[in-house]
Amino acid sequence: MSSDQFEIVAEVTKVFHCANFITEGQVYVFDLRGVLDPARSTAPLCLGIIAKLHPALLLAADRAVSGLHPISPSWRNFDCFDTGIDHGGTGKVFVRLTLRDRTTGAIVEDEPEPAC
C-alpha cells in the first residue's frame, strides 16, 4: 500500500464541554506516517485528542506495511484524555477513524469486524 495514496481521517462523532470548542463533524487528517495536515483538518488542533491517537497511528503504519487495511477493525473509535464531567474531568471528544483516498477523496470501505 502506497503511503502517499491514502490518508487517515479522524472525524469527531460526539463532544461535550470542550474547552477548545471542537464540534461534531470536524475532522483531523493524517498521512500514514503520522503527520497531521493542518490545512485539511477542520477541527481545532487539540493535543488532548491528537496525542491520544498516537498509538492508533503507530498501529495504522504497522498494518499498512504488512499489507493490511491500515484501520484496525478493533481499534477505530477513540476519545480524548479529558475524562469528562462525570468522571473527574470537564469535557470529552470522541472520534472515529476512516481511511480515505487522497486523490479521489473516496472513503475506503472499513475492514469488517472479526467474528467473535
Next chain:
Amino acid sequence: MVDPYYVQPDDKLEDMQSQLKRALALSDADFARLSPEVRNLFAARRHLGHSWLDDFEVVVEVVSNPGGCTCGVAPGQRIVLSMRHAIKPELSDAPLCVHLLSPILSIFYMTFDRAQEGLNPLTPIWRFHECPHTGEDHGASKARCRVYLRRTDTHEVVDARILPGTTP
C-alpha cells in the same frame, strides 16, 4: 481536611462561574457536578489572572534531527501551542508529526498543575523531548526538541518562577 491552599468544598468559584458556564456550555447542574480537582484547575485564574490561558503560549523547537525520521522536521522549526494545548498552525513551521508531538501533552498536565499552585506554568525540568522512534542506532538519529514558554503578545520568553504581577 482539605489543604487550605486548595479550593474548599463550599467554594463554588462565584468569581468566575458565569464565564466558565458560558465558555464551556455548563448548566447549573453541570457546574455542581464538577469535581474538586477540576475546580482547583479553574481556580488557577486567581493566581495567574483570568486571561492566563490566552496570555502565554508554549513553543516546541526542534533542536536536532540527524536523520532518523522521515517526517521532515528540521532544527530551528517550531510548533506553537496555546495554553489549552491546541496547536497554532499559523505560528508553526514544523511538520505536525504526532510521534514528536504526543509526548508534549505531558507538559500541559504540568502547566495546569503548576498554575493552580501559582507558579510559572512551564516545568523547569521536563523541557526536552524526543521522537519515540529509537532505531538500531540507540536513538542517535532521532528528532529532539526543547520547549519554552513565551508571552502571546510580545513573544518574550518567560522564565521567572513566579510570574510578574501574580500572587502564588
